[in-house]
Amino acid sequence: MLQYFLRRCISIIPVLLVVSILVFLFVHLLPGDPARIVAGPDADEATIRQVRIELGLDKSFPEQYLTYMGRLFRGDLGKSLRSKLPVAQEIALRYPPTLYLAAASMAWSILFGVFFGAYAAMHRGKWQDYTAMVVAVSGISMPQFWLGLLLIQLFAVHLGWFPVTGFTGKWKELVLPSLTLGATVAAIIARFTLSSFLDVLQEEYINTARAKGLLERVVMWKHAFRNALIPVVTMVGLQFGFLLGGSVVVETVFAWPGLGRYMIESVSVRDYPVLQALLLLYSFQFVVINLLVDMLYAVINPEIRYK
Amino acid sequence: MKTRHWMLVLLAILLISTAPLFAQGKDIIYASDSTTNTLDPHNTSDTYSGAIERAICQGLLGFDKNLNIIPLLAESYSYNETATEYTFKLRKGITFHDGAPFNAKAVKVNIDRLRTGKYVRSSLMAPVKELQIIDDYTVKFILKEPFGAFLNALAHPGALMLSPAALEKYGDDVRIHPVGTGPFIFSEWVSGSYVLIKKNPNYWRGKVKVDSIKFVPVPENGSRVAMLRAGQAHYIYPMPAELLKLVENDPKIEVIKQPSIIERYLILNTKSKPLSDERVRQAINYALDKQAIINIAWGGAATPADSVFPSSLPFYKKQGPWPYDVAKAKALMKEAGYENGFKVVFLTPNATARLRATEMAMQQLKAIGITGEIQSMDVASFYDKLSKNKKETVGETPFIAFGGWSSSTGDADWATRPLLSTEAFPPNMSNYGFFQDPNVDRLIKAGLTSADPKVRAKAYAELQDYVWSKAPWGYLFVDTLIAAKSKNLKGIYPMPDGAFTVEEAELVQ
Numbered sequence: 097m098l099q100y101f102l103r104r105c106i107s108i109i110p111v112l113l114v115v116s117i118l119v120f121l122f123v124h125l126l127p128g129d130p131a132r133i134v135a136g137p138d139a140d141e142a143t144i145r146q147v148r149i150e151l152g153l154d155k156s157f158p159e160q161y162l163t164y165m166g167r168l169f170r171g172d173l174g175k176s177l178r179s180k181l182p183v184a185q186e187i188a189l190r191y192p193p194t195l196y197l198a199a200a201s202m203a204w205s206i207l208f209g210v211f212f213g214a215y216a217a218m219h220r221g222k223w224q225d226y227t228a229m230v231v232a233v234s235g236i237s238m239p240q241f242w243l244g245l246l247l248i249q250l251f252a253v254h255l256g257w258f259p260v261t262g263f264t265g266k267w268k269e270l271v272l273p274s275l276t277l278g279a280t281v282a283a284i285i286a287r288f289t290l291s292s293f294l295d296v297l298q299e300e301y302i303n304t305a306r307a308k309g310l311l312e313r314v315v316m317w318k319h320a321f322r323n324a325l326i327p328v329v330t331m332v333g334l335q336f337g338f339l340l341g342g343s344v345v346v347e348t349v350f351a352w353p354g355l356g357r358y359m360i361e362s363v364s365v366r367d368y369p370v371l372q373a374l375l376l377l378y379s380f381q382f383v384v385i386n387l388l389v390d391m392l393y394a395v396i397n398p399e400i401r402y403k
Numbered sequence: 404m405k406t407r408h409w410m411l412v413l414l415a416i417l418l419i420s421t422a423p424l425f426a427q428g429k430d431i432i433y434a435s436d437s438t439t440n441t442l443d444p445h446n447t448s449d450t451y452s453g454a455i456e457r458a459i460c461q462g463l464l465g466f467d468k469n470l471n472i473i474p475l476l477a478e479s480y481s482y483n484e485t486a487t488e489y490t491f492k493l494r495k496g497i498t499f500h501d502g503a504p505f506n507a508k509a510v511k512v513n514i515d516r517l518r519t520g521k522y523v524r525s526s527l528m529a530p531v532k533e534l535q536i537i538d539d540y541t542v543k544f545i546l547k548e549p550f551g552a553f554l555n556a557l558a559h560p561g562a563l564m565l566s567p568a569a570l571e572k573y574g575d576d577v578r579i580h581p582v583g584t585g586p587f588i589f590s591e592w593v594s595g596s597y598v599l600i601k602k603n604p605n606y607w608r609g610k611v612k613v614d615s616i617k618f619v620p621v622p623e624n625g626s627r628v629a630m631l632r633a634g635q636a637h638y639i640y641p642m643p644a645e646l647l648k649l650v651e652n653d654p655k656i657e658v659i660k661q662p663s664i665i666e667r668y669l670i671l672n673t674k675s676k677p678l679s680d681e682r683v684r685q686a687i688n689y690a691l692d693k694q695a696i697i698n699i700a701w702g703g704a705a706t707p708a709d710s711v712f713p714s715s716l717p718f719y720k721k722q723g724p725w726p727y728d729v730a731k732a733k734a735l736m737k738e739a740g741y742e743n744g745f746k747v748v749f750l751t752p753n754a755t756a757r758l759r760a761t762e763m764a765m766q767q768l769k770a771i772g773i774t775g776e777i778q779s780m781d782v783a784s785f786y787d788k789l790s791k792n793k794k795e796t797v798g799e800t801p802f803i804a805f806g807g808w809s810s811s812t813g814d815a816d817w818a819t820r821p822l823l824s825t826e827a828f829p830p831n832m833s834n835y836g837f838f839q840d841p842n843v844d845r846l847i848k849a850g851l852t853s854a855d856p857k858v859r860a861k862a863y864a865e866l867q868d869y870v871w872s873k874a875p876w877g878y879l880f881v882d883t884l885i886a887a888k889s890k891n892l893k894g895i896y897p898m899p900d901g902a903f904t905v906e907e908a909e910l911v912q
Contacts, residue, residue, distance in 0.1 A: 126784075127780070127783070127784040127787050127788070128781070128783030128784050128786075128787045129783075129787050129790075132783075132786060132787065132790065133783055134448065134523065135448055135523055136448025136449065136523060136811075137448075137786070137833075138808070138809075138810075138811055138817070138821060138832075138833065139448065139523065139526070140526060140821070140831055140832050141830045141831040141832070142526065142529075143523060143525065143526050144830070146520060146521065146525070147523060150521065178440050178441075179440055179441060179578075179594065180441065180575070180578060181579070181594065186594055186595075189593070189594055189595065190594075190595055241623070241625075244626075245623075245625045245626070245629070248625070248626060248629045249629065252629060252633050252635075253629050253632050253633045256633065259635060260626060260629045260630045260633050260635050261434075261619075261621055261626050261629075261630060261635075262596065262597075262619065263596070264596070348622050348623050349623045349625070349626055350626065351434075351619065351620060351621040351622065351623070351626060353593070353594075353595035353596040354595075357595065357622070358595060361438060364781065364782070364783065365783070366783055
């Protein structure tokens with residue numbers, strides 16, 4: 097088990113190396129000249145040339161790549177072209193808000209998603225099932241910006257219970273954005289739980305359990321639930337990976353000082369170092385989460401441990 | 404005796420009950436769609452950051468609400484007839500927020516910093532040959548050649564004065580530690596969240612009436628309006644035109660509309676056939692229903708263009724608007740030999756309003772046979788594409804692109820030279836349609852080489868008369884800026900260039 101874990105950890109390094117090359121290429125191949133953007137819409141060529149030199153963009157492509165990799169190995173992510181502040185510092189500032197938002201949304205959605213999914217499965221074909229799934233499908237189909245603005249209108253403008261936007265570290269500020277972000281994920285999880293449950297309920301060991309005369313409650317929770325959970329855990333892990341990237345829509349609607357908004361701002365001004373750092377961070381998060389998900393399988397299903 | 408006792412009690416009750424009103428902090432929240440990029444004025448290229456810097460720092464000259472030049476840290480100024488020497492008498496007794504004195508040396512430190520050529524706004528001081536310190540409170544700029552718009556360069560946010568002590572202490576990190584002489588002192592900048600400035604208790608122009616202003620970036624239109632309605636922002640900009648109905652009936656909210664210096668137009672590739680034909684370009688102008696585009700694509704927040712540059716700029720002379728007359732447009736097309744129309748490529752940034760405006764223009768031009776594909780892209784790719792066109796080859800592809808311009812110096816020169824002169828061909832400046840006319844070059848030069856307002860007015864009047872009929876662009880409209888604020892906030896105004904002024908901000912009950 098430990099050996100497996102260590103082997104997986106080491107395998108992260110080559111993955112990230114390949115990713116870093118791809119990220120560099122991808123970012124630099126975007127059309128648009130950062131020097132022109134930094135210099136402003138009305139700059140003359142002399143100013144743009146000067147800015148290009150200041151930003152180190154006058155150097156050849158391979159030269160820029162080597163500088164970037166050299167810095168990366170020393171743990172230096174470079175400076176933002178736009179604000180000239182160290183990228184690591186900027187990301188450190190925006191990481192916690194995104195993390196809190198992701199965690200809060202995930203908590204909501206697991207709670208609601210798994211409950212609704214399991215509930216619907218147990219009442220297959222009855223009104224409870226239909227109601228739960230109508231709610232879930234609505235959750236998936238509702239555009240986040242629309243739901244966000246609706247919640248703002250009701251709970252912030254009319255009732256005044258929560259602040260409209262921003263995040264300064266208070267829990268009240270987390271409620272509306274995490275509900276908005278969680279709605280979609282909860283719905284996805286609910287759908288997933290339902291189908292996974294239904295699959296499991298057709299397995300022979302469930303029939304066996306029932307035939308043994310076990311209580312339906314025991315069959316459901318002891319035999320079906322744990323097994324049904326495995327694909328759900330994969331799904332949850334994947335969704336959490338996405339949430340950790342910061343939701344562009346929710347962070348924009350709620351003026352959330354997180355990574356999603358930072359990403360979109362940086363794309364529009366072609367802030368190469370920031371984009372590279374963020375994409376690298378996203379990949380790293382995904383790899384780590386995948387690893388954790390695999391470890392979780394082993395916890396849920398002992399059989400996986402021995403393979 | 405007894406009555407007096409009662410009156411005292413009453414007075415006490417009154418005082419206690421109103422106490423919260425007096426104790427209430429006068430802290431203002433300004434929500435905007437923009438994000439602060441830097442607070443180093445010499446290295447700022449965006450209007451929003453520049454406007455915040457203006458609350459902290461001041462220049463020798465500045466603009467009033469209507470974009471007229473006013474002396475600020477300079478008490479008075481004079482210049483010679485040929486616009487090559489400008490002398491400034493500085494105001495005495497002013498100190499920067501860190502206690503450093505403002506004097507001729509401080510001016511020199513700032514101008515020298517700009518003149519190193521390393522900063523985005525270095526170009527403002529490019530005409531300067533030498534800066535002389537005449538005495539402690541007099542400086543003289545000697546220019547390389549006549550430059551009639553030099554006063555505007557000094558009123559530009561790029562020429563704001565930073566404390567020499569702060570420049571020494573922080574170097575280029577002054578971008579996160581700006582120190583000036585303005586009404587507000589920089590307090591805190593949490594990247595991505597807000598910029599906070601606090602009142603300068605020793606402001607030289609008088610008492611500052613609010614305690615602090617917090618600038619918050621809120622990119623989503625609906626959320627910004629919700630903040631204002633929920634009382635969590637005092638001022639929002641821009642106020643989205645499509646949501647005006649929502650706030651117009653709110654008794655606590657006031658909408659401010661301000662004509663801007665932002666002009667929108669269709670860039671016509673004048674090097675390519677058939678757009679090289681003046682009659683075709685005039686036909687395009689007749690075929691455009693400006694008002695319809697304003698109403699539908701721009702939410703009504705604009706007025707049809709009536710000259711080459713907007714009326715809020717100096718030396719403006721009214722020409723139009725260009726009448727909407729499809730019959731006349733068709734006649735001109737026929738005269739030019741394009742009765743059956745022709746094909747072009749339409750280019751536009753993909754921001755909703757601009758895309759919509761371009762699509763509407765396309766539809767209107769179809770009526771005179773001009774058809775083509777639309778290529779929309781994000782704004783960085785758009786300008787990248789336009790600036791990569793070469794004089795020699797651009798003639799091969801006739802294109803019509805959605806353009807816009809704001810003269811950041813607030814001067815007529817910067818509204819014409821970068822767009823219409825031969826020297827402004829890409830990549831040098833922004834003459835993306837490669838419009839070339841010796842008469843235009845001559846008039847632009849005439850306006851630039853004199854500091855005498857009369858001479859300049861004459862040159863720019865002639866220039867506008869001439870360029871208007873030459874139709875290098877499909878003239879569209881001038882933006883109207885819309886802001887909204889809570890009624891108890893006074894003294895914050897949007898400026899015609901899209902910036903704002905907060906010096907006179909005040910919260911009334």
